[in-house]
Amino acid sequence: MKNIYAIGVGLIGGSLAIDIKKNNPEAIIHGISRKDGTLEKALELNIIDKKATLDDLEHADLVIISIPVDATVKLLPTILDKISDDTLVVDAGSTKVDICKSVEDHPRRRNFLAMHPIAGTEHSGPTAALSGLFVGKTNIVCEVEKTTFKLQEKALKLFADIGMRIRYMNPEAHDKHIAYVSHLSHISSFMLGKTVIEKERNERDIFDMAGSGFASTVRLAKSSPEMWTPIFKQNKTNVIETLEEYINNLTQFKEFMQKDDFDAIYSEMESTNYIKDILKGIS
Structure with missing residues (x-):
């Protein structure tokens, strides 16, 4: 070629x-x-x-x-x-x-x-x-x-x-799966960035406390809106489905906190540690 x-x-x-x-x-x-x-x-x-x-x-x-x-x-x-x-x-x-x-x-x-x-x-x-x-x-x-x-x-x-x-x-399976492993990650990053920026307006020292964990989690918020808005639009149905599941998990975590149920929080995090095995070898 x-x-x-x-x-x-x-x-x-x-x-x-x-x-x-x-x-x-x-x-x-x-x-x-x-x-x-x-x-x-x-x-x-x-x-x-x-x-x-x-x-x-x-x-x-x-x-x-x-x-x-x-x-x-x-x-x-x-x-x-x-x-x-x-x-x-x-x-x-x-x-x-x-x-x-x-x-x-x-x-x-x-x-x-x-x-x-x-x-x-x-x-x-x-x-x-x-x-x-x-x-x-x-x-x-x-x-x-x-x-x-x-x-x-x-x-x-x-x-x-x-x-x-x-x-x-097939295209349908691709769009469904990619909503979980890519599109949701970008939305989470954008919204975390938004939350911290809004807080920073009143508390100027917040970014002095931002470590590598925050930097790596919010990294995708630097991605191009020109590229990502059309992606969310084309994959709207799948993205909404993943967001609903994600929001449900966040809500449940919040309820555990409100109830001082830290045994449940520990269990949630421990079971999620399994992702280390799933992602092993993926760079």
Whole structure:
């Protein structure tokens, strides 16, 4: 794959471009963004080799879409309209149901592979891109049977070569599970940050007491609202379900406190320690 077009050159798109280029030095990385300043920064950082536009996609061997999920839903049919019959198109969105539905009847649906690399940081933009982000990380692939086999093979080899582990899932299961392990984590972090900021307005010394536990828990609150608001919107039903369960657990914890039932609190925490075994080996 020589001509690679990255639509979105921030954390995910930029990191993919860096590692694909490292493994395929002959590849030419073309960047596409609605902001010219973003492309200039990506050029300066050697993430991309050239600027491009959507009209150039007829020359693409591979198109990587790493933009907010609402923009992907709107743009994906147009991208498939513009590519050649041999082009592979992949997206890296954190929701999959709406994206897959947007092209389910498109005549070039076979050229599209829906995926979600479970990797990232709280940072965004080209300066956040880094080499090795995907080593050992899981890449969820949805509806693989709808992608023509020769393009499946190319995609899976490409992403295995940069260190990803491939797992297959249908879009509905993906969106339900990711609401628990990613979307809820971000909401919790944003709301913890909000709670502390509101307290800080009256008690200026509070951040002097913030240790590593607070910093790690609230880290995700630095994530881009431009990216995360569309994710919550597209996965609304699943996110509300997870929030209801989370709120119920918080309410129960509060009731234990009110009743001075610290044996129950100890038991809750002890049983939850089992998560250490579940997460063992996950970085």
